Every structure is written in C-alpha cells, then in structure tokens.
Amino acid sequence: MHSKKPFYILVALLFILGITASVYRGVEHKVPFLPGKQVQSWAVDAKVQFQGTGDPAEVSFSLPNDPAFEILVENATSPGYGLSITDTNDQSDRRAIWSVRSAQGQQDLYYKVTLIPTGSTKVIASTEPSEPKPYIWPATEQAAAEQATQEVWAKSATNLSFAQQLNKALNAQERSQNIELLLSSNSPNKLFLHMLQSKGIPAQEVSGLFLEDQRRRQQLSNFVEVYNDGEWHLFDPTNGTQGRDENLLLWDRSGKSVLDVIGGVNSQVNFSMLQDTRSALATSLDVMNNQDALDFSLYQLPLEEQSLFKGILLIPIGVLMVVFLRVIVGLKTSGTFMPVLIALAFIQTTLLTGLVGFILIVACGLMIRSYLSDLNLLLISRISAVIIVVIGIIGVFTLLAYKIGLSEGLTITFFPMIILAWTIERMSILWEEEGPKEVVLQGGGSLFVATLAYLAMSATWVQHWVFNFLGIHLVILAVVLLMGQYTGYRLLELRRFKPLAGE
Structure with a gap:
C-alpha cells in the first residue's frame, strides 16, 4: 500500500505557495484584495518663473523625494x-x-x-552621514551659544533627546537671555541647525x-531633519513641534x-x-510599471488577450463547484464539466435568458433527435446532424428574438454548440x-450545478481574485486534489440511512 504522505506534502505546498503568493502580491505590490477600492491621490503643479536677461539660461529645480508618497x-x-532629470x-x-x-x-x-x-512616514537613512563641520559663531554670539548649548546638552542623553x-x-x-540674544540675529531654523552642528x-x-x-x-515651508540611529527625525523649530503631519x-x-x-x-x-x-488597482499597476514589476504579468498582454484570460481563469472556479457538488454532495449531471461551459455561457447571456434558451434548445433538439433515431444512422453522422440542427435552432431563435424585439435573446449564440449537441445526444440515449x-x-x-457555478464565477470579487492573484489557482488545485481522495458517502446518499435513525 502506497503512503499518502508525499501526496499531503504536495497539497500542503500548493496551498502554502498559493496563499503566500497572493498575500505577497497584496502587501508588497499594493494590489487591493477587494474590487472597487479607491485611494486618494494628489496632483501637484509647480510653476517656475523668472525674468530672462537674453543670455543662455539654465534652471535647476529640486524634485520631490519623500518615502511617504x-x-x-x-x-x-x-x-x-x-x-x-538627474x-x-x-x-x-x-x-x-x-x-x-x-x-x-x-x-x-x-x-x-x-x-x-x-x-510609510519614517525616513530611513541609506548611509551613515558624516559628522558635520562645527559652526563658527560670530564673536558677539559665541559665548551665548556655547553656554546655551551646554545647558541643553546636560539635559540630554542622545542626539534625538538633545534635539528635543x-x-x-x-x-x-520664558526663554533664557542667551536664547533671546541668539534669536535676535538668527532664524529659529538656522539657530537650531547651528547648535546641533556645534555638537x-x-x-x-x-x-x-x-x-x-x-x-x-x-x-x-522649511524644517530641520536630525539623524539618530539610522533614521531622520523631522523638527519644526518655528513652532516647537516634532514629527510630521499626514x-x-x-x-x-x-x-x-x-x-x-x-541667466x-x-x-x-x-x-x-x-x-x-482613483482606483486602487489602477494605482498599484502604475506603481508596478514604474518599478518594472510587470515583467511577468497578465497585464502585459494586449487588452483582447487580457479579456480572453479573464474568462479562462474563471473555469477553475466552476470546476471546483462541479467537483464539490458531484464528489461531496452527490449530484448527477449530464457530462462531467458541461455545467462549467454552460455557466460560462450564462455569464454572457445573463442567468434567466441562458436558462430559458438552454431549455428551449435542448427540448427542440431532443424532438429532432428522436426522429434521427428512427433513421438508424451511424454515430458520427448522427452527431454531425445534431450539430447542424442545433445551429439551425439557435439561428431560428435568434431571428425570432430580433423580430419581436427581445434583445436578450440575441445572446444565446454564446452557447457552445458542440457541447449542446453532445448533451442532446447523451440525453436522448439516456x-x-x-x-x-x-x-x-x-x-x-x-442546470442546478451550472447555476451555482455561474453565481460563483460572476461574483465581482471572485473575478478580481482569479485574475489579479494567480496564486489562488494553486489553492484551488490543492482543494480539488484533496476532494479527489474522498471515498466516503455523498451527502445525498445519507438519506438511504434515514430509516435506521428511527422516528
């Protein structure tokens, strides 16, 4: 008997890898976990003006650099x-x-x-700054500056506490006379900066x-940053505050x-x-594009292919529903994964229109198929005839819907014709x-399984997850593999044991 330990290890690895990849994409790349999430953005315009003198001109303008934005x-x-830009x-x-x-x-x-x-409001220093050159005070201020600095220095323990x-x-x-003297000829920012540098x-x-x-x-507005233990701390000496506003x-x-x-x-x-x-998803895509993080992403594909993949990536959700309802619940379906394809058609036609169209097409197909049975045709010829008949039925229904003004009826052309033909053939034999x-x-x-699969596949948050968090498909695979090991009773089979439970 083979050990199932490697199987469970594989399932666990798939599950962990899928969850990790999805969480990483949400946390690191800021992809929203829920659709429709909005973020605040700021558009800032800087207008530089000057009077030209007729000579060659060169303008150097600092650009924003803030980890908080x-x-x-x-x-x-x-x-x-x-x-x-340098x-x-x-x-x-x-x-x-x-x-x-x-x-x-x-x-x-x-x-x-x-x-x-x-x-992120912390400003982490990329390198250790060098020790600044001591500021040379004017002779009239030197004694006051040294005395005021020493008074504050005695009350501190670190660079940060000294700045505070x-x-x-x-x-x-009630400022000291030394501070009043120094402020009379220095701005608060300059005085704060010079006293720090003097130490x-x-x-x-x-x-x-x-x-x-x-x-x-x-x-x-001007501020002063003070370095302490690998981080820059912001101070505003003009009003005595520390830290930054949002x-x-x-x-x-x-x-x-x-x-x-x-010039x-x-x-x-x-x-x-x-x-x-603006949309949080669009924002995260712009950020990833700026960081060259879209090298292996579905968003690199043309829009037509992206639209195609958005439909294809819904199939695992439908497959998960089919496996659960057939293996665990015990529902019977005509064909193994035919409900998934019908559910995909429902997404295009809407649920009510799709149900009515499916029932009409299959009902008419069964009546014509009963006549073909009397002709004793070979299987390949009979299936081919049914396919042609299904196409004809869809064409007739579409034309009738157009004539009477039912625009919803035009969408039944999205039904998979080959699958419908095989469904009619299987039901006829059955x-x-x-x-x-x-x-x-x-x-x-x-139809019941197709309806449940449609409800799951048409959910906005499901469509968002399966396209933006590809790791979720590994989780689905792990769950499908686990359900594939189930050999117990189906839920619908338990009713056979109801008499044993007594009244």
Missing part, C-alpha cells in the same frame, strides 16, 4: 527648453534641469507630479509642502537650494495642488435506456 506620473512643460544613487537629490540658448523676458516653466500616500530639548528651549514661554550631530534643512485641496500659489510632502531633502537660475533674475516658484480619487425520469434528474442537476 509614491510618484505615479511626472512630466514637465517647457516649450523651447531642453530638459533632463538624480543620485539614493534618489536624495533629484533635480529637473531646463536649459535654453537665449531667454528674454518673462519665462514660465511647469512641472507636474501625481502622488499617492504610501503610509533644544527645540523645547527655543520655544519656551557634531548630523542635521540638515529640508523643504516641505503642505497639501491642501484646491489651493493655489502655495510656498514651501498632509506634509517633503519636497527637497538635499540640503541645497530648491531653485537655482543662471535670469527675480526667480520664484509657486505650487498648486488638487486632491483626487431517455431510451433509463427513461425520462433519469433525463430530468441529470438535466436538472446539470
């Missing part, structure tokens, strides 16, 4: 300008560079980007944009100027933004051998 689409409008290996200093041989008068350049929130205490000291209701703590000034729906002509987009983290213009004067940049709602009762039993069972 994923860039879906970005483009620039600059008629007459050359455009290139970045570093860690993407911390992405810049758009416009260039033109001669710029005269008012110049307008546009950059547009569409972003979606990622939910320093931020608190700069925004205290060798890596810190940098960053620019952020507050996203508000339908706002125009917005400016960037609607804050870190636009520039390079520590350089946001906008540099050579122009009076340069400025303004931002406009608009919040929108009628002759077993009688009409068995025909009604198997025909009714086929």
Whole structure:
C-alpha cells in the first residue's frame, strides 16, 4: 500500500505557495484584495518663473523625494527648453534641469507630479552621514551659544533627546537671555541647525509642502531633519513641534537650494495642488510599471488577450463547484464539466435568458433527435446532424428574438454548440435506456450545478481574485486534489440511512 504522505506534502505546498503568493502580491505590490477600492491621490503643479536677461539660461529645480508618497506620473512643460532629470544613487537629490540658448523676458516653466500616500512616514537613512563641520559663531554670539548649548546638552542623553530639548528651549514661554540674544540675529531654523552642528550631530534643512485641496500659489515651508540611529527625525523649530503631519510632502531633502537660475533674475516658484480619487488597482499597476514589476504579468498582454484570460481563469472556479457538488454532495449531471461551459455561457447571456434558451434548445433538439433515431444512422453522422440542427435552432431563435424585439435573446449564440449537441445526444440515449425520469434528474442537476457555478464565477470579487492573484489557482488545485481522495458517502446518499435513525 502506497503512503499518502508525499501526496499531503504536495497539497500542503500548493496551498502554502498559493496563499503566500497572493498575500505577497497584496502587501508588497499594493494590489487591493477587494474590487472597487479607491485611494486618494494628489496632483501637484509647480510653476517656475523668472525674468530672462537674453543670455543662455539654465534652471535647476529640486524634485520631490519623500518615502511617504509614491510618484505615479511626472512630466514637465517647457516649450523651447531642453530638459533632463538627474538624480543620485539614493534618489536624495533629484533635480529637473531646463536649459535654453537665449531667454528674454518673462519665462514660465511647469512641472507636474501625481502622488499617492504610501503610509510609510519614517525616513530611513541609506548611509551613515558624516559628522558635520562645527559652526563658527560670530564673536558677539559665541559665548551665548556655547553656554546655551551646554545647558541643553546636560539635559540630554542622545542626539534625538538633545534635539528635543533644544527645540523645547527655543520655544519656551520664558526663554533664557542667551536664547533671546541668539534669536535676535538668527532664524529659529538656522539657530537650531547651528547648535546641533556645534555638537557634531548630523542635521540638515529640508523643504516641505503642505497639501491642501484646491489651493493655489502655495510656498514651501522649511524644517530641520536630525539623524539618530539610522533614521531622520523631522523638527519644526518655528513652532516647537516634532514629527510630521499626514498632509506634509517633503519636497527637497538635499540640503541645497530648491531653485537655482543662471541667466535670469527675480526667480520664484509657486505650487498648486488638487486632491483626487482613483482606483486602487489602477494605482498599484502604475506603481508596478514604474518599478518594472510587470515583467511577468497578465497585464502585459494586449487588452483582447487580457479579456480572453479573464474568462479562462474563471473555469477553475466552476470546476471546483462541479467537483464539490458531484464528489461531496452527490449530484448527477449530464457530462462531467458541461455545467462549467454552460455557466460560462450564462455569464454572457445573463442567468434567466441562458436558462430559458438552454431549455428551449435542448427540448427542440431532443424532438429532432428522436426522429434521427428512427433513421438508424451511424454515430458520427448522427452527431454531425445534431450539430447542424442545433445551429439551425439557435439561428431560428435568434431571428425570432430580433423580430419581436427581445434583445436578450440575441445572446444565446454564446452557447457552445458542440457541447449542446453532445448533451442532446447523451440525453436522448439516456431517455431510451433509463427513461425520462433519469433525463430530468441529470438535466436538472446539470442546470442546478451550472447555476451555482455561474453565481460563483460572476461574483465581482471572485473575478478580481482569479485574475489579479494567480496564486489562488494553486489553492484551488490543492482543494480539488484533496476532494479527489474522498471515498466516503455523498451527502445525498445519507438519506438511504434515514430509516435506521428511527422516528
């Protein structure tokens, strides 16, 4: 007797692999587990303006770099300008560079980007920053700066706690005289940054944009990032807050100027933004496309082939229903997987139209098939004749439906004609051998199974799963293999034992 252990190991591997692949696709690639899910997106326009002097002009503009937002689409409008986008290996200093041989008068350049929130607000440092050079204080400020720094330093234990205490000291209701002196000649951001650097703590000034729906002509706000244990922490010394708002987009983290213009004067940049709602599935596909993660995906196929596969990938769901209803429940059907093909036709015709059309076609086919039985034809000739008759019946019903204005009747052409012909042939033989009762039993069972398979296959969430989470098919295969090992009583057979249960 063969051991079933390898079989169960195979089933377990299929099940685990299918679940893992599906969860990975949902978590890593952000493919929604439910259809129709929407996500919020932001469209941000940056308008760069300057006055050209007639000389060659080059404009360098910092581009957004924030792990809390994923860039879906970005483009620039600059008629007459050359455009290139440069970045570093860690993407911390992405810049758009416009260039033109001669710029005269008012110049307008546009950059547009569409972003979606990622939910990840932590800024992890890709490399360990080097220790900053100590800031050299002016002679009039040096003593006050050193004394104020030492007072805060004594109350801290780490780089982060020093920054927190320093931020608190700069925004205290009753600030020390040293802090008041330093703030009289330094902005809170600059003073905060210089005092951190004087203690060798890596810190940098960053620019952020507050996203508000339908706002125009917005400016960037300045913040300070402080490095501690592999992570950058955001501080706003102007109001004494730490951390970031959900609607804050870190636009520039390079520590350089946001906008540099050579060959122009009076340069400025303004931002406009608009919040929108878009499909979560379409968004995840755009993200995967940007990350080159669609190398082995059905979405790479042309739309016609994608539509074809959306129908083909529903077949395992119908097969699962047939196996369960036949092996576990014990229903009888005419043909093993004929109900699956009928269910596919129901998806095209709708359920009611498909049921009526199927019954009419099979009923008319059985009457004509009874006449063919009297002719004593060979099997191949009889089946061929039935196929031709089925085509004729479908053509007549379609024409009649068109004449009386029933547009739903036109969809019966989606029925698989060869399957219908074999169904008529099998039912005719069954009628002759077993009688009409068995025909009604198997025909009714086929329609019942086809209806349940249609309900499962037409469910929106099922269609979403089988196409977007291909690992689910491995789970279906594992379940089918398990049911294939079932050798017990069918549920409908248990009624034979009802008398043994007594009253």
